[in-house]
Amino acid sequence: MKKIKVGIVGGAGYTGGELIRLLLHHPHAEISFVHSKSNSGNPLHKVHQDLIGETGILFTSELSEDIDVLFLCTGHGEARKFLESNIIAANIKVIDLSNDFRLSSNAFYHGPVKANGEDIITRYFVYGLPELNKEQIQSAQNIANPGCFATAIQLGLLPLAKAGLLEEIYTTGITGSTGAGQGLATTSHFSWRANNIQAYKTLTHQHLAEIGQSLLQLQSGSNIDLSFVPWRGDFTRGIFISSTLHCDLSLEEIKKLYKDFYSGHHFTIISDDAIFLKQVVNTNKCVIQLEKAGTKLVVHSAIDNLLKGASGQAVQNMNLMFGLDETAGLHLKANYF
Amino acid sequence: MKKIKVGIVGGAGYTGGELIRLLLHHPHAEISFVHSKSNSGNPLHKVHQDLIGETGILFTSELSEDIDVLFLCTGHGEARKFLESNIIAANIKVIDLSNDFRLSSNAFYHGPVKANGEDIITRYFVYGLPELNKEQIQSAQNIANPGCFATAIQLGLLPLAKAGLLEEIYTTGITGSTGAGQGLATTSHFSWRANNIQAYKTLTHQHLAEIGQSLLQLQSGSNIDLSFVPWRGDFTRGIFISSTLHCDLSLEEIKKLYKDFYSGHHFTIISDDAIFLKQVVNTNKCVIQLEKAGTKLVVHSAIDNLLKGASGQAVQNMNLMFGLDETAGLHLKANYF
Amino acid sequence: MKKIKVGIVGGAGYTGGELIRLLLHHPHAEISFVHSKSNSGNPLHKVHQDLIGETGILFTSELSEDIDVLFLCTGHGEARKFLESNIIAANIKVIDLSNDFRLSSNAFYHGPVKANGEDIITRYFVYGLPELNKEQIQSAQNIANPGCFATAIQLGLLPLAKAGLLEEIYTTGITGSTGAGQGLATTSHFSWRANNIQAYKTLTHQHLAEIGQSLLQLQSGSNIDLSFVPWRGDFTRGIFISSTLHCDLSLEEIKKLYKDFYSGHHFTIISDDAIFLKQVVNTNKCVIQLEKAGTKLVVHSAIDNLLKGASGQAVQNMNLMFGLDETAGLHLKANYF
Amino acid sequence: MKKIKVGIVGGAGYTGGELIRLLLHHPHAEISFVHSKSNSGNPLHKVHQDLIGETGILFTSELSEDIDVLFLCTGHGEARKFLESNIIAANIKVIDLSNDFRLSSNAFYHGPVKANGEDIITRYFVYGLPELNKEQIQSAQNIANPGCFATAIQLGLLPLAKAGLLEEIYTTGITGSTGAGQGLATTSHFSWRANNIQAYKTLTHQHLAEIGQSLLQLQSGSNIDLSFVPWRGDFTRGIFISSTLHCDLSLEEIKKLYKDFYSGHHFTIISDDAIFLKQVVNTNKCVIQLEKAGTKLVVHSAIDNLLKGASGQAVQNMNLMFGLDETAGLHLKANYF
Incomplete structure (x- = not known):
């Protein structure tokens, strides 16, 4: 089975870090890039120091279009701005972890998908609580991940x-x-x-x-x-x-x-x-x-x-969007003690 | 000013320990005895190890009558039993930290004050929340310290x-x-x-x-x-x-x-x-x-x-009962950090 | 690939619990039984409450011989006694997490492998620190897992x-x-x-x-x-x-x-x-x-x-003993925060 | 007995706060001013919020000369600068909590004591570890409080x-x-x-x-x-x-x-x-x-x-310098739990 190619924006924060931890061990996904302006060029483990010895991936300030899904782990208010100032191809699914698109009153994003401003598309963000909206999530192109x-x-x-x-x-x-x-x-x-x-x-x-x-x-x-x-x-x-x-x-x-x-x-x-x-x-x-x-x-x-309340639920949504078992990559060992 | 002589029953527990800590530095009170059957003969600092170097008092299994007030720091249900099985002279005030006497339905204790069972007295326990009952506390002979x-x-x-x-x-x-x-x-x-x-x-x-x-x-x-x-x-x-x-x-x-x-x-x-x-x-x-x-x-x-919720409030009640400034011995340095 | 069948003795303690957590998600192993006298009949999640919703396995007081490897998660001094009082077939590998067999002076166990006391065998426990003894571990029948x-x-x-x-x-x-x-x-x-x-x-x-x-x-x-x-x-x-x-x-x-x-x-x-x-x-x-x-x-x-210092290293040793990739089942998400 | 008048510089930090907590309850000292540029005009409890209800003192950006002793609770390197840029009368004792004067090689301060630059004085800082230097501390005019x-x-x-x-x-x-x-x-x-x-x-x-x-x-x-x-x-x-x-x-x-x-x-x-x-x-x-x-x-x-390692020891040194009982104001209730 071909692995889902994942891009992560805002990969130096807490939710970005948790997403990386999950995706590094996900059986059906692989990280294509982790975007962070401030950490560009550093290995991931310079920020997420538990990852030492696990991956050679470097933070990058470049966005690649060769991905299937883009996770936005930026701050509240920053996700919409990111879409406005970066061209994300229409076929790339987006999972946003901020609160920018969670309410029906702000669930739509309208903007260009080419650098010349042509081909305005509209993205509609489904509220990604699987226990509430599983069917919509399965067919969604964009997800607003709950708080x-x-x-x-x-x-x-x-x-x-x-x-x-x-x-x-x-x-x-x-x-x-x-x-x-x-x-x-x-x-x-x-x-x-x-x-x-x-x-x-x-x-x-x-x-x-x-x-x-x-x-x-x-x-x-x-x-x-x-x-x-x-x-x-x-x-x-x-x-x-x-x-x-x-x-x-x-x-x-x-x-x-x-x-x-x-x-x-x-x-x-x-x-x-x-x-x-x-x-x-x-x-x-x-x-x-x-x-x-x-x-x-x-x-x-x-x-x-950080997991069911953020990055774990985001992966759960990704699994649903791509027709995978909802639990793929989420069989996690509790810390417990 | 003559110091108030204090007896403590149940001095090896948390509230007993806090009471000792407070009374050791109280300007107008002094500890006459700290009763604990299981620790009898041991210095206080064997149990309350922060007290090392501060006091030579030993736990005792004996009760002395030469006190002005007795604090009961025993477990819930034990205070009433203690009064029943030990003769406490009528003139000794009692401050009970358990829940045995807090409700008006169980605020009375009837029992003998001499070993021969003679001279039955009745003790009435005022609910010792100074912000609610300050005047009654000031004239009380017995206090039920709140939870x-x-x-x-x-x-x-x-x-x-x-x-x-x-x-x-x-x-x-x-x-x-x-x-x-x-x-x-x-x-x-x-x-x-x-x-x-x-x-x-x-x-x-x-x-x-x-x-x-x-x-x-x-x-x-x-x-x-x-x-x-x-x-x-x-x-x-x-x-x-x-x-x-x-x-x-x-x-x-x-x-x-x-x-x-x-x-x-x-x-x-x-x-x-x-x-x-x-x-x-x-x-x-x-x-x-x-x-x-x-x-x-x-x-x-x-x-x-342990303080306003137990031993500190008990000392506040003692201060009120003996006509002292309510804050005596309670100018405490917060831990804060 | 046929899964390794695992028995766990002492499954209600900390190291037993961690071992269960690891083995439930191990790609090449499966738990055959979790032995605990005091919890016999209870589901695992009555003790290890994070496992709720993950497994229907019950603690048992019975030992099955249909396993490939037995983990002993009993207290120090209890592992040797367990082997003495229970017949473990000679072909079953043993990984002991206690300190009973770690020193060369006590690395041997001699005892019967049948209930009638016949067929005395000798088990030799290799000190299971893979960074020190990887080759011996790979061919070992028994492991003394380090402290x-x-x-x-x-x-x-x-x-x-x-x-x-x-x-x-x-x-x-x-x-x-x-x-x-x-x-x-x-x-x-x-x-x-x-x-x-x-x-x-x-x-x-x-x-x-x-x-x-x-x-x-x-x-x-x-x-x-x-x-x-x-x-x-x-x-x-x-x-x-x-x-x-x-x-x-x-x-x-x-x-x-x-x-x-x-x-x-x-x-x-x-x-x-x-x-x-x-x-x-x-x-x-x-x-x-x-x-x-x-x-x-x-x-x-x-x-x-509990992991590299106990149950994780025990699984690492199991992997080595069975010719698996050393890291199988040990790609763990750090708690980190 | 006349109370020692105390000035505190750097009163908004941790050691300044602890010093305030101690001196508010000290039997023989009183706080004349607490200096803090950034908090000038605010009540102490805006910063040290446990002090709510205990004191009406405000932080000030003014220094008064009507004090007996000045505590410097500024950062390392800042104490010497403070003495250089502020005129502290020669008769005022100084207790510095920074590391500026702890070594014999930097234990001297030379500087003016009047705004016109006249009357250069030399201050010599005794290393204020009472268990080592009690006699020198008792006669000291300046103390370098240990780390x-x-x-x-x-x-x-x-x-x-x-x-x-x-x-x-x-x-x-x-x-x-x-x-x-x-x-x-x-x-x-x-x-x-x-x-x-x-x-x-x-x-x-x-x-x-x-x-x-x-x-x-x-x-x-x-x-x-x-x-x-x-x-x-x-x-x-x-x-x-x-x-x-x-x-x-x-x-x-x-x-x-x-x-x-x-x-x-x-x-x-x-x-x-x-x-x-x-x-x-x-x-x-x-x-x-x-x-x-x-x-x-x-x-x-x-x-x-913060106490024996900073502000408590500073008060102990003050007690010794002013001929008080070493323990005055330092009978503290341990937090213990």
């Missing part, structure tokens, strides 16, 4: 939305330091973050829009009111979510909703035992636990923010 | 209760490993807890009863519905709480409620800046931050679970 | 031993909490170990004997004096070593010794940049860095104690 | 130097992230430093000079060869040292040397039990443990790098 908090929260709520049960939801989530990228900031300084907890973007996190869009896709015509309080955690990887809401169904009925909804989805698993973050760190899994007391339902969910 | 989560959650909600504004509250809290004591358990193993998060006792935490009692003390005749999801955090000390609820007042009006409520209370401080856990670790403080979006109010609060 | 500290220290010193340059060596090493197993102990309690450092087994660590044996295998007839101070670190995985010694060669000459020595060895890599622990965590690699000032040479080396 | 690694290593070796026993010493030390200051750097990023270990400045650490100077002060005319490998640790506070050397004395004889040497020194304590870092974190103590095997001696020592 990390958005993935973990949605996976915890989608079955309830499908059953039309969502109204008021109170969600708290905690994320590791890699969620904020590798930029240096007071809140990413080890002396500050170690042994610390802080709330941020209370009730105003930027992922609320894409979450709302997905929930309404399944439960249209409703008013869904999601209050989300994100916390900074003192760990590097992972997201843990607890969402509380009223629900009149029994716990068994609710569990059945979830198991039915996720029955064809390999990576999202309903656990009867108490879940915890390290079950999923360094994997592409999402684990979900359901608890009930009186009329209150609590849904816990956990993912690795 | 750690209970302290942090109540301090975040009391001003709203006083204003009659509480209805449905959605609270998430995270606690360090010392909250579970020094017993060995899978969830206290470093290999498990490092870099991990897990929910536990979802909607059923044992502190809900004392929280409800206090809120209704200020907002009587209401239905207050508090949904609390506690998390295990991967740090050793501290509690961080976010509570979300509907509130029609403006943020400024709410802040005024809080500042008025806590105006005479040295340790509870309203912050206009984003708070974080390490502001209060190794101190007796509680910091509170208020945020609002639409009709939703979020109250963040943070304490050190 | 974790022993692996990291030896890989840092073998090229110098081969060049006859070792005399006095001063080594400090730090290990994560998983190095001590999953037993509960004061020093494995999160409240103690977080943010803490302690020396233990100063100059007397049990791995000194196997290290000395390997160094003398390459530099026979010498007096090699290795002073080793192990530290407990406040992390879960990994070992970092710095060894200091006198050496008259230039840094370039020394680097050449190392690069030559490890030229055919995929997992051990000489770095010109400063190495750090997280380069190798969750991989089977060892990275080595060399520094020199005056006549002093410092060799830094780092491994994952 | 953090330098303090921990010296305290581990001084008794041996006094006994003339030092020759070759092999030392490994590990330091927390606060040792590198609050500047943002790759190695201070939480995502990098968490769960990580790295060596740096191998055999070339800048504290070697001051260590050598002190050892030769007690063991003059010797060749002392100290090989020091510093490690970055994944914790915020503290330094742990293990030094290995040949020594023919018995362990009992060596312990006696240490106990005699430190008999009048409150903060440095010889432990018969295994020491660990968290015994001393958030205190001004140094704990020392001695172990022996054959002719090898290992000395372990531990301090808090």
Whole structure:
């Protein structure tokens, strides 16, 4: 089988690095180039130092057209600009990890595909949450890869939305330091973050829009009111979510909703035992636990923010787009301890 | 000024150790004995190894009556048993750190004060949250010291209760490993807890009863519905709480409620800046931050679970009971980093 | 190609768990049974909870003879006992992860291979450090898998031993909490170990004997004096070593010794940049860095104690014993962050 | 008793912050001003956020002469520049926390004490390690406060130097992230430093000079060869040292040397039990443990790098200079957990 040729833009960041780690061992894909202006000419392991001894690939500032798919691992707002200022041939699929194309209101990109400005094409970005949009992803030319908090929260709520049960939801989530990228900031300084907890973007996190869009896709015509309080955690990887809401169904009925909804989805698993973050760190899994007391339902969910919340899900989307087994290259050994 | 003579029962545990650390430097108190059956005869620093070079006190299995106040740092359920099986003279004040006497339904202890079983006395335990019950504490003979989560959650909600504004509250809290004591358990193993998060006792935490009692003390005749999801955090000390609820007042009006409520209370401080856990670790403080979006109010609060959530608050209560400045012995240097 | 059939004894511990994680994704091996008395009948994911959704294998208390290789992941002293009290057919290869057979003085096992006590066989255990004994491993029937500290220290010193340059060596090493197993102990309690450092087994660590044996295998007839101070670190995985010694060669000459020595060895890599622990965590690699000032040479080396220091190296040995590519099943994604 | 009036320059950094924390609760000192250009006009708690509710002092860009002692908490190289560009009256004592004046070769400062350039004075800085130079400190006008690694290593070796026993010493030390200051750097990023270990400045650490100077002060005319490998640790506070050397004395004889040497020194304590870092974190103590095997001696020592290794020792020096009890203001509650 011919390997999928992959180009990566923004390969020096966290999500770019994780994508490289995954694709180096992917059975049906190979990296054609890793683009990074600031690191051009350096071997990958100068930045991603765990790769020492594994690959001779160098960062490049050149883009090649001899690829099947291009991953954009640039910052938010940079993906659209990149497409505007670089000619990407129409036949190349694009998977964007930023938030530039996630909402239906900004899911279209119009632009030239030749340097002379001719042949304007339109790219439409499918929201790449396989548990929600698997069929569209399989036939998509372009993917807007979901946000990390958005993935973990949605996976915890989608079955309830499908059953039309969502109204008021109170969600708290905690994320590791890699969620904020590798930029240096007071809140990413080890002396500050170690042994610390802080709330941020209370009730105003930027992922609320894409979450709302997905929930309404399944439960249209409703008013869904999601209050989300994100916390900074003192760990590097992972997201843990607890969402509380009223629900009149029994716990068994609710569990059945979830198991039915996720029955064809390999990576999202309903656990009867108490879940915890390290079950999923360094994997592409999402684990979900359901608890009930009186009329209150609590849904816990956990993912690795860089894998199921970013680069792992991007590879999962690539697999679907190219007709591969969804799990190809994603049989990952959890760090666990 | 004559120093208060203090006896400590259960001095080998976390809260006992913190109490010793505080009282060794207290300007108006001195430790008469530290009771521990299992460590009897050992110097304190064999267990609390930071105390090396600071004190020659030995653990003892004997109780002396020549004390003014007795702190019970035993496990939940053990405090009542201790009073039943040991004769504590009626004039000795008791501060109990367990949950045995916190609810009005179990705030009374009836028992003998002489070995022959004569002279039955009744001890009534005042719920020792100074921000709620300062006057009763000042004249109390016995104190039921509040729980750690209970302290942090109540301090975040009391001003709203006083204003009659509480209805449905959605609270998430995270606690360090010392909250579970020094017993060995899978969830206290470093290999498990490092870099991990897990929910536990979802909607059923044992502190809900004392929280409800206090809120209704200020907002009587209401239905207050508090949904609390506690998390295990991967740090050793501290509690961080976010509570979300509907509130029609403006943020400024709410802040005024809080500042008025806590105006005479040295340790509870309203912050206009984003708070974080390490502001209060190794101190007796509680910091509170208020945020609002639409009709939703979020109250963040943070304490050190072993100090304001246990031994520090116990010393604060002792200070009040003996007519001292509330802050005596509690000017603590934060660890901060 | 027919898959290697694997049995695992002691599958509920840390090294057993890591072995399962590796073998579930190994292209040329399959798990026949995972033996654990205490967990018999439970699915693997009841203990190794990251495996939820990945496998339906149950722990068993039965041993099957229909395997090609048996891994012993029992505690030190338990492996020999296991062989004595269970009949393992002579044709089944054995890889023991304990220290029972590592020294030439105890590398032999004599015992029956049938329940009636007939057919006494002798098993000889080759010390399974591929960088030292690759050829013997390839033809070995039994492997004594090296200790974790022993692996990291030896890989840092073998090229110098081969060049006859070792005399006095001063080594400090730090290990994560998983190095001590999953037993509960004061020093494995999160409240103690977080943010803490302690020396233990100063100059007397049990791995000194196997290290000395390997160094003398390459530099026979010498007096090699290795002073080793192990530290407990406040992390879960990994070992970092710095060894200091006198050496008259230039840094370039020394680097050449190392690069030559490890030229055919995929997992051990000489770095010109400063190495750090997280380069190798969750991989089977060892990275080595060399520094020199005056006549002093410092060799830094780092491994994952559970992989290159235990289960990863065990799989590497299995690969060699069965004529596979040494790296089969060991292309692991580093956790890195 | 009249309180000592204190000025602090560089009050927005880590050591400045710790100094403020200590002096706010010091019984015989009071802060006159905290100088910081970048934070002038802000309350202290805008930077040191744990101080909220404790003090109304503002950072200032003005220097007042109405002080008894000035602490310089500026970066290395900045202290000398500060004295050159600011007129500090001759009667004001100076305690410098940088490395500008620690070596006898640069212990003198010559400069004007009036704005017109008149009245050149010479300041001589005594090396402020009380366990080495207590008498000189008591009569000193200026103090060069020792480095953090330098303090921990010296305290581990001084008794041996006094006994003339030092020759070759092999030392490994590990330091927390606060040792590198609050500047943002790759190695201070939480995502990098968490769960990580790295060596740096191998055999070339800048504290070697001051260590050598002190050892030769007690063991003059010797060749002392100290090989020091510093490690970055994944914790915020503290330094742990293990030094290995040949020594023919018995362990009992060596312990006696240490106990005699430190008999009048409150903060440095010889432990018969295994020491660990968290015994001393958030205190001004140094704990020392001695172990022996054959002719090898290992000395372990531990301090808090920001207290006994910086601001705590600076206050200790102030106490000595002003004839106070050495421990005034330094009865600190360890964080311990």
